Amino acid sequence: MSTLHSKAAETFLKNAGKAKWHDATFWSVRTKRDNMAMNLEEWEQLRQMASDIKRHTITHMDHYLDLFATNAEKNGVIVHWAKDAKEFNETVLQILRQHDVKKMVKSKSMLTEECEMNPFLEKNGIEVVETDLGERIIQLMHSKPSHIVMPAIHITQEEVGDLFRKELGSEPDNNDPTYLTYCARMSLRNEFMTSQAGMTGANFGVAETGDIVVCTNEGNADMSTSMPKLHITAIGLEKVIPDYKSLAVFQRLLCRSGTGQPTTTYTSHFRKARPDAEMHIILVDNGRSDIIADRDHWETLKCIRCGSCMNTCPVYRRSGGYSYTYFIPGPIGINLGMLRDRYTHSENVSACSLCCSCDNVCPAKVNLSEQIYLWRQKLDSLQRANKQKKLMSQGMKFIFDRPALYSTALKFAPLVNYAPRFAVYNGLNEWGKGRELPTFAKESFQTMWKKGKVK
Numbered sequence: 001m002s003t004l005h006s007k008a009a010e011t012f013l014k015n016a017g018k019a020k021w022h023d024a025t026f027w028s029v030r031t032k033r034d035n036m037a038m039n040l041e042e043w044e045q046l047r048q049m050a051s052d053i054k055r056h057t058i059t060h061m062d063h064y065l066d067l068f069a070t071n072a073e074k075n076g077v078i079v080h081w082a083k084d085a086k087e088f089n090e091t092v093l094q095i096l097r098q099h100d101v102k103k104m105v106k107s108k109s110m111l112t113e114e115c116e117m118n119p120f121l122e123k124n125g126i127e128v129v130e131t132d133l134g135e136r137i138i139q140l141m142h143s144k145p146s147h148i149v150m151p152a153i154h155i156t157q158e159e160v161g162d163l164f165r166k167e168l169g170s171e172p173d174n175n176d177p178t179y180l181t182y183c184a185r186m187s188l189r190n191e192f193m194t195s196q197a198g199m200t201g202a203n204f205g206v207a208e209t210g211d212i213v214v215c216t217n218e219g220n221a222d223m224s225t226s227m228p229k230l231h232i233t234a235i236g237l238e239k240v241i242p243d244y245k246s247l248a249v250f251q252r253l254l255c256r257s258g259t260g261q262p263t264t265t266y267t268s269h270f271r272k273a274r275p276d277a278e279m280h281i282i283l284v285d286n287g288r289s290d291i292i293a294d295r296d297h298w299e300t301l302k303c304i305r306c307g308s309c310m311n312t313c314p315v316y317r318r319s320g321g322y323s324y325t326y327f328i329p330g331p332i333g334i335n336l337g338m339l340r341d342r343y344t345h346s347e348n349v350s351a352c353s354l355c356c357s358c359d360n361v362c363p364a365k366v367n368l369s370e371q372i373y374l375w376r377q378k379l380d381s382l383q384r385a386n387k388q389k390k391l392m393s394q395g396m397k398f399i400f401d402r403p404a405l406y407s408t409a410l411k412f413a414p415l416v417n418y419a420p421r422f423a424v425y426n427g428l429n430e431w432g433k434g435r436e437l438p439t440f441a442k443e444s445f446q447t448m449w450k451k452g453k454v455k
Helices: 004-013 016-038 043-059 061-074 085-098 110-114 117-123 133-140 157-167 177-194 220-226 244-258 288-292 298-302 308-312 314-319 330-340 346-350 357-361 368-378 387-400 403-418 445-450
Strands: 078-082 103-106 127-130 197-200 204-206 211-216 230-236 266-270 278-284
Touching: 004 016, 004 314, 004 346, 016 244, 016 308, 016 314, 043 061, 043 244, 043 298, 061 078, 061 278, 078 085, 085 117, 085 197, 085 230, 085 278, 103 177, 103 220, 110 117, 110 230, 117 127, 127 133, 133 157, 133 177, 157 177, 177 220, 197 220, 204 244, 211 220, 211 244, 220 266, 244 308, 288 298, 298 330, 308 314, 308 330, 308 357, 330 346, 330 357, 330 368, 346 368, 357 368, 387 403, 403 445
Parallel strands: 078 278, 103 127, 103 197, 197 230, 230 278
Antiparallel strands: 204 211, 211 266
């Protein structure tokens, strides 16, 4: 019954101390989020407004994309359209080659991760330098993010210290976070000064003005665009919102939900290129149009990538980001992965307890657990249903359809309390790994009800 996720989670849990720390760390972020939410009387109103704005924009996507592109071009920005990852990567490469770029610095962008842009450019002779501290750590480790907002949160300061000594020549045995941050800053400063292009992602694209809005806590997006003369922005179609009134709603929700802060340290607005500079915006579809057409799962496009669903998810917190097969983990990653390739990522849908906590914290009210449940119902038709689970379900159905047999089973269930441990906890009992069965009551609720003991 084991899945790829459960096997990877088992490996993650072997380091019990780190697993416990991972769980506690993300729960603390969830707690900060709750404190922020409870301090705003209008919090639930904001969530409903965000949901309504996203619903409206997504269902009128053609209008707002055209408006955004038109206004961006009026600002002197060069707008490109990419239907998929291949076209996006080739467009970026073409722009860089036109400007004879050998090195590009970039701020965090999950879209470029989705399109695997970095390895594509590197194969074509372009050096790409991540400037977000977490992303830079991950890049130097030749690894992948384990969280969409805090990509290197699972890495200890001792591990960072070892990495920086090897890659940046930092002091031996100095693992002080302030010192390590200083080392990263000094290293990145040189990268900013010697790069010929800067790339940013986009948290939002404002249709009425053609603006790109990027939210960071480190200012690296500003540095990536203020020093090189060429600025390229990668933005998914779903990131476009109608106007600045809409932006005000999302800006109040985004950071409070993601990190428990009232706002990000930097909220940068890019409307046009600097004098003697050039700005490009690449609007990327890469399957988003297909998601809009999916009646069951279009709401995934309402996601604003705050990561709050991961912070609250009991499965993600206790299994780590690398236990998922899709590059985005947690509840939103399960759904996005299935929309990307339902055969490759089908086993992720088991990594959910259906506790619905993700639905309750999502600032845009994405129905994450409901969608995961719907994916589970489709597994059999996709020939991806677990055979053992199917057999168990069929056995339960057989019993539940026969009241006399069900009552007999209830009557003899307490005998399990006296069974030898090896008979209960063995290779056939996957559920028993890491869990203990509850003690069966001597008298079932059904029996008590029939005897009139329950009122």
